[in-house]
Amino acid sequence: MLKSTDAEPGSKRKSSSDESEPPKKLIGLDPVPKGRLGGVDASAIIRKPAMAIPREMRGGPTECTICFVHPLFKCPLCLCHQDNPDQMDEDEKIDNCDEVRLWEDGWRERYYQSKFGVDPADAPEFCLKVAHEYVIGLCWVLAYYYQGCASWNWYYPYHYAPFASDFVDVASVKLEFSEKKTKPFCPLEQLMGVFPAASRSHVPPAWQDLMTDPDSPIIDFYPTDFKKMNHTGRPRGLSGTIKRSLAPIYALLTFYSYVLLFQVDLNGKRYLWMGVALLPFVDEVRLLKALDSRRNLLTVEEKTRNLRRPELYFCHADTEMGKYLVSLYEEPTQQKKNGGDKQAAAATAGGELVSYEGDAPDHSSIINAALTEGVSGRVWPDYDFACLPGHRMRSGVPSRLPDIAAVQQRAICAFFENPAYPFGHIFPARLLDSVSSAFCVF
Numbered sequence: 001m002l003k004s005t006d007a008e009p010g011s012k013r014k015s016s017s018d019e020s021e022p023p024k025k026l027i028g029l030d031p032v033p034k035g036r037l038g039g040v041d042a043s044a045i046i047r048k049p050a051m052a053i054p055r056e057m058r059g060g061p062t063e064c065t066i067c068f069v070h071p072l073f074k075c076p077l078c079l080c081h082q083d084n085p086d087q088m089d090e091d092e093k094i095d096n097c098d099e100v101r102l103w104e105d106g107w108r109e110r111y112y113q114s115k116f117g118v119d120p121a122d123a124p125e126f127c128l129k130v131a132h133e134y135v136i137g138l139c140w141v142l143a144y145y146y147q148g149c150a151s152w153n154w155y156y157p158y159h160y161a162p163f164a165s166d167f168v169d170v171a172s173v174k175l176e177f178s179e180k181k182t183k184p185f186c187p188l189e190q191l192m193g194v195f196p197a198a199s200r201s202h203v204p205p206a207w208q209d210l211m212t213d214p215d216s217p218i219i220d221f222y223p224t225d226f227k228k229m230n231h232t233g234r235p236r237g238l239s240g241t242i243k244r245s246l247a248p249i250y251a252l253l254t255f256y257s258y259v260l261l262f263q264v265d266l267n268g269k270r271y272l273w274m275g276v277a278l279l280p281f282v283d284e285v286r287l288l289k290a291l292d293s294r295r296n297l298l299t300v301e302e303k304t305r306n307l308r309r310p311e312l313y314f315c316h317a318d319t320e321m322g323k324y325l326v327s328l329y330e331e332p333t334q335q336k337k338n339g340g341d342k343q344a345a346a347a348t349a350g351g352e353l354v355s356y357e358g359d360a361p362d363h364s365s366i367i368n369a370a371l372t373e374g375v376s377g378r379v380w381p382d383y384d385f386a387c388l389p390g391h392r393m394r395s396g397v398p399s400r401l402p403d404i405a406a407v408q409q410r411a412i413c414a415f416f417e418n419p420a421y422p423f424g425h426i427f428p429a430r431l432l433d434s435v436s437s438a439f440c441v442f
Contacts, residue, residue: 098268108163115160115265130158131166132173139175146429150177152184153284159276160267181423186355188306189291193282197222206297210290218290221282308355313379313416317389321371325412328365328381329388360417379414387413 100111112118118126133156143150154177185193191203197211211222264275298306315322364380387393389412393404431437 108165111163115267116158127162127166128168131162131168132170133157134162135167135170135173136175139173140177143177147427149184150175152182155281157281159265159278183357184308186306186308188302189288192291193287197224204298204302206294206302207291210294216290218286220280221287223279303353307353308357310356310360310415310417312382312387312413313377314387314411314413317410317412319371321367322389322412324368324371325379325414326389328379328414329383329386329412331381358417358420360415360420364415364417376419378417378419382413382415387411 099114100107102111109120112120112127116126116130120127136154137156140150140154184190188203188207191199192207192210195202195211200208200211203211210216210218213219263278264272265278266272266275269275313325315325317323317326360378361380364378367375367377367379369376387409389410390406391409392406393409393411395401395403
């Protein structure tokens, strides 16, 4: 009589593979990696939001040892419940490759080794240097909003920020912004400093091949091949296609990916646009030297576009300020010829175009702030490209916007310069007198 192969009700059949499986770890027996964040166990900080998940969603012999979420439910904090890496999508694979691991001891060393290529144990002064540069950057930002641009050529020389715990001895940081006056790039030079090669049609033709020619002295400023990198510095998806037997070749490819390509490090983020673009820092001296070698090839129109020029003040011609600006253009013709636009005369001094440096000409007029609701400064006519009421206003982009007909044109403009202050002037950074001092307490 043959025995039935059906299992009895309530029993479980075990295959030979099940019998050979090692016993699964019990809950709570796995040591949770420890780390420190401001003296607090980092793993406790990481677990806190996960522990808000109802208990029925947690528990089980295969639950995650980091957040204790049952594998049936997708853990919002980690992906270690995934048994089969091949079933993970690309973003999940990247999250599983976090080599910094802030919740484990050694997170600080791993961070600086991964992001800066420096071991803090070998160069403890390096972390201090990064932190001090970051403090200088904070001062630059505050000065920008309260005092004006502190420096046009300072930049933070790293792609990543330091840890807050590395802000040591910040009182000794020296700010050198006030020691010398700097000025911004000219307009077209700015474009060469920020545009990728794909946008070269917006710069003068004489400069375009500097962005694409392999022999260009600044070709390294314009990388065209970007790789989406995971936390270990490897191109996404590569680790799943290279076998263990090819590990030496893989290591070589990883090395050359750093040398030959410019990566986008997701840096813990999920989407490419959130990552850190590891672009090369633009060397100001090298860039200007390359542009100067071809500056004589620019047309007169391009040279004019590359000038720094005064701001333009626009208003309706029928307002009180508009009527005042109209009167500036009604001055005698002889004054226009002999000294009307000294800015234009200065721009062609010596037969060479030069940029406006912020000094309003002598014939400029002080604005009556009562006509402008408090706006102060100096104005003077723009005789070359004036926007005048009753005159046709030509479009700067005729392919996109039409000209403004003379009958519709009621605006007027003039050159404008802010009130002048001596270099190094400190503007008081305080609340206005009308602001209530009754602050909210949270």
